Amino acid sequence: MSNRAIPNAFVKNVLQNxxxxxxxxxxxxxxxxxxxxxxxxxxxxxxxKYLVDFTRENPGTxxxxxxxxxxxxxxxxxxxxxxxxxxxxxDMPADEVCKWLEHLRTRSGAQIVNLRxxxxxxxxxxxGVWHPFLNKNPSLAGTSFPAPELYGxxxxxxxxxxxxxxxxxxxxxxxxxxxxxxx
Amino acid sequence: MRAYLKELYNRxxxxxxxxxxxxxxxxxxxxxxxxxxxxKRLGEEFSNDSLQAAFxxxxxxxxxEARRADLGIDVASAPLGLTDNSxxxxxxxxxxxxxxxxxxxxxxxTMFEEAIVAIHDHLMSDDTLSHIASHIGIGDLMLCSDFPPxxxxxxxxxxxxxxxxxxxxxVKRAESLVRDLVxxxxxxxxxxxxxxxxxxxxxxxxxxxxxxxxxxxxxxxWQAGQRTIMAVxxxxxYSDKQLIGQSAGERVxxxxxxxxxDALQRMMGxxxxxxxxxxxxxxxxxxxxxxxxxxSAEELMQTYELRQKENSVS
Numbered sequence: 001m002s003n004r005a006i007p008n009a010f011v012k013n014v015l016q017n018x019x020x021x022x023x024x025x026x027x028x029x030x031x032x033x034x035x036x037x038x039x040x041x042x043x044x045x046x047x048x049k050y051l052v053d054f055t056r057e058n059p060g061t062x063x064x065x066x067x068x069x070x071x072x073x074x075x076x077x078x079x080x081x082x083x084x085x086x087x088x089x090x091d092m093p094a095d096e097v098c099k100w101l102e103h104l105r106t107r108s109g110a111q112i113v114n115l116r117x118x119x120x121x122x123x124x125x126x127x128g129v130w131h132p133f134l135n136k137n138p139s140l141a142g143t144s145f146p147a148p149e150l151y152g153x154x155x156x157x158x159x160x161x162x163x164x165x166x167x168x169x170x171x172x173x174x175x176x177x178x179x180x181x182x183x
Numbered sequence: 184m185r186a187y188l189k190e191l192y193n194r195x196x197x198x199x200x201x202x203x204x205x206x207x208x209x210x211x212x213x214x215x216x217x218x219x220x221x222x223k224r225l226g227e228e229f230s231n232d233s234l235q236a237a238f239x240x241x242x243x244x245x246x247x248e249a250r251r252a253d254l255g256i257d258v259a260s261a262p263l264g265l266t267d268n269s270x271x272x273x274x275x276x277x278x279x280x281x282x283x284x285x286x287x288x289x290x291x292x293t294m295f296e297e298a299i300v301a302i303h304d305h306l307m308s309d310d311t312l313s314h315i316a317s318h319i320g321i322g323d324l325m326l327c328s329d330f331p332p333x334x335x336x337x338x339x340x341x342x343x344x345x346x347x348x349x350x351x352x353x354v355k356r357a358e359s360l361v362r363d364l365v366x367x368x369x370x371x372x373x374x375x376x377x378x379x380x381x382x383x384x385x386x387x388x389x390x391x392x393x394x395x396x397x398x399x400x401x402x403x404x405w406q407a408g409q410r411t412i413m414a415v416x417x418x419x420x421y422s423d424k425q426l427i428g429q430s431a432g433e434r435v436x437x438x439x440x441x442x443x444x445d446a447l448q449r450m451m452g453x454x455x456x457x458x459x460x461x462x463x464x465x466x467x468x469x470x471x472x473x474x475x476x477x478x479s480a481e482e483l484m485q486t487y488e489l490r491q492k493e494n495s496v497s
Binding site for chain 2: 021
């Protein structure tokens with residue numbers, strides 16, 4: 001997780017895709033298969049049943065179909081950022097090929113690595129990042145230290161102890177009044 | 184066996200890397216399908232003719248004609264029949280330039296004209312446009328003589344695509360494309376970095392004077408760690424006893440400069456905490472005025488200097 005050797009990256013969105021319009025990042029997909037061997041059966045079924053619908057739903061992706069004799073079937077997806085992804089569809093049924101194609105269609109083309117954060121924002125703070133001067137009382141800037149009157153906890157109202165002591169007519173030990181009176 | 188494999192490996196290294204080839208050299212390539220998909224990818228309906236023209240560069244036509252002449256084919260009797268994209272590029276550049284300025288002026292009504300021009304120049308630079316072009320798939324579709332494609336060719340091609348969209352679907356759709364692809368690149372950018380102000384304090388004085396407000400008075404607000412290398416000074420600029428800008432810096436002079444820039448930023452309506460740019464349906468409803476320019480910083484400074492001279496004379 002925190003190993004420097006394991007590739008990781010922050011999630012990124014190229015060209016602010018989705019901010020204005022969404023552009024499908026899958027540029028073209030090539031289905032390589034064999035017309036005869038049994039390992040390509042699912043891929044052949046997919047081409048017969050579902051491929052045309054896929055092309056109609058995704059007119060922005062060019063689909064190439066490439067029969068190759070006696071080779072195991074695979075998909076090659078090319079993305080707008082220039083990267084390619086290969087998926088072997090050997091012995092896969094047609095619906096599994098469907099699912100893999102859907103996975104490839106919804107990807108951005110970026111390499112799959114550990115994400116350091118699940119989100120990305122350019123403005124993590126709208127009110128401004130905290131800094132030590134942010135909520136400081138401005139009068140402190142002109143105060144010369146040491147300033148004994150500032151030491152000790154600030155109380156906004158009388159505590160129960162204070163009220164009792166007041167009634168008894170006794171000054172609290174360790175209070176500011178007692179310190180100044182000692183001096 | 185190991186020695187044999189090692190020798191094969193070293194021979195492959197000696198030969199060098201695989202030659203860089205254009206995508207069209209591979210078997211699975213259908214130019215018409217690729218062009219059609221390009222238009223659909225952007226969500227627009229182009230006409231085939233204008234898209235074809237947008238991707239054809241002058242250099243390609245010249246190279247083709249030279250090649251045919253070399254082969255002995257008479258170019259005059261068998262013309263190529265290709266139109267190049269110079270007209271569409273110009274059209275696209277004008278539309279994009281006009282729209283970017285109008286959009287910025289409308290989004291930032293108090294921003295100085297110089298800043299608007301600086302941001303516009305950044306957006307219309309070869310760097311930005313070629314980056315956009317290569318990420319929407321123009322690189323593979325271009326017909327030009329240079330390979331790998333140069334930045335200038337890519338950016339011209341992008342503008343030609345904008346021009347083609349304007350020809351087919353009108354100005355509004357072309358502007359929408361420019362907004363979604365080009366203006367979206369401003370999100371997350373520091374706009375003050377794109378425009379360099381040589382004398383922010385002087386400009387601030389001129390601005391406040393023109394608005395009839397009190398002159399800017401910088402005041403040291405906080406300081407810490409003076410005799411260390413991590414000294415920090417926070418300076419605030421006040422006008423008529425109201426805080427208009429503040430910033431921290433390593434030295435008092437730096438902090439004052441940055442505070443003046445902060446004040447200008449706040450006046451222009453940029454910086455963190457300000458409204459983001461509008462996109463999508465909200466942006467379609469924006470009523471943009473193309474001609475009236477924003478206030479010019481230069482003019483303000485000149486007016487201020489003249490007034491100062493008059494005051495000192497009188």
